[in-house]
Amino acid sequence: MNCDICHTEKATIFFSQMAEGKLQKVNLCKVCADDKGVTDPTGFALADMLEGMGKQTAVDTGPARNELVCGSCGFTQTDFKKTGRFGCADCYHVFDEGLDGLLEAMHKHTRHVGKAPQSFPEANDRAAASAPVSVAETNPRARLSELRQALSKSVEDEDYEEAARLRDAISRLETILGES
């Protein structure tokens, strides 16, 4: 099989990338791959995968107008297109439109089913995995108020073991968020 770019050299590097909304196999020779900066095939493919996302940004590279910005870290849609990385955990919530399409192309799945921290026991529950996702699940501040409500309920129920666990979780989150 020959290289997709120069068509003369034998292809030795193979990977998949998104183009025009479809997953395509790409075959490159060593020279062309180096030329394109393909050292990490997954990183390279991302730039094109982003085209599969719902939102379109202006084609020109001038100052973006009305661009979506992450309130927590100031990351923009353009930054994501440029780097293929997000700025912070909250970005996943801000830029979620079209994200499932991107994840589907990358992982063939859109929902996590593996390990979860013990402060998220319900995430291990397969039944919960198909329930709609609330804001609290992606936003740490919303998560904090959720935990506080759960705490007052567990105190009412005299479930002190659960209350102690929640109190720990709350104080950790508070420290991190600078709200203590």
Added chain:
Amino acid sequence: MRFSTLLKKPAEWMRTTGPENDIVMTSRVRLARNLVGFPFPGWAKKDDRTRVMEKVRPALEELAEMKDSFSEEMTQLTAIEKQVLVERHLISREHAAKGPGCATVMNRKQTVSVMINEEDHLRMQAIRPGLQLLAAYRSLDQIDTELEVDLPYAFDRQYGYLTACPTNLGTGMRASAMLHLPGLVLSEQINQTIQGANKIGLAVRGLYGEGTEALANLFQISNQNTLGMREEDIIAHLDRVIGQLIANEKNARMKILEDRPTMMQDQIGRAFAVLKYAHIISSKEALNHLSMIRLGCDLGFIPEEERECITVLLTEIQPAHLQISAKCKLSPEERDILRADIIRKSLIGLTPPDFGSILTNRDNDDE
């Protein structure tokens, strides 16, 4: 633990063996984790990176597994020291280039290493000899569970562990095995193998180069998908495919021995001659010949005791390791001379390969 102590001993995986060790050199598992409330390292300002490091580093150092660990900020290491860690697969090339607010913590045995503020706040890795992906995962899983008590992770019920790059989302887990596949390379089946693995969502890469260009015939196979499968299922899938690759590699070796025994003898004999007597040798030439000596061990032409020495040499002849042993910076020409010296010294007891078992087939060689 000081850097010099770390250097003195080869990593534990080099000195011990594991299942399928003739073809599978190592199994590695890496987990990516981030803390709630801080931007990812690539987007974070220096202050935020430093604050993350100041939370993560003590939490790691307190773990029983990390007792008397090597723990250092990247700014405190010289370029050569960082390169040594890269050559030992303890940190990534990207991490070696990092500045303030970035650190590396690893245990004495060099079986667990953690990069702080690489692409994610935490990149933890466990490495084992042979095919032991699940064991490597279990040891890392335990460390991860201990850490989450002190470090609130960025986690989402739908997307799992949130990572800077969506390609790592979900489990944040990359499991990989380093395979020695001279049979598939010599029989020109390697590109086919790479494409086949690609089709089922696995990536295969040459350790020091790509495709048939891969030096030392070493290849790394890893999962590409991290979201939507349980950690154990990702590993079981990899284990199945690696099992098949091992069978293919063994078949390829047997087929070469049957069809082209003289070619096999020539490759191993040449490797022996060059490594024993060369006084100037490039990294590329050395790696490829060491691969053939290792193959000679697997096939019973070279005593089994040489295997550990060959494994250690693969690392010791890398540029930064050479310069550390010379205690000075070396030009490429000087490195080629020192490399040949070190190899000759290490292989001083190596006796010529004994091809007795295949000499009888010689007349059938159709090469």
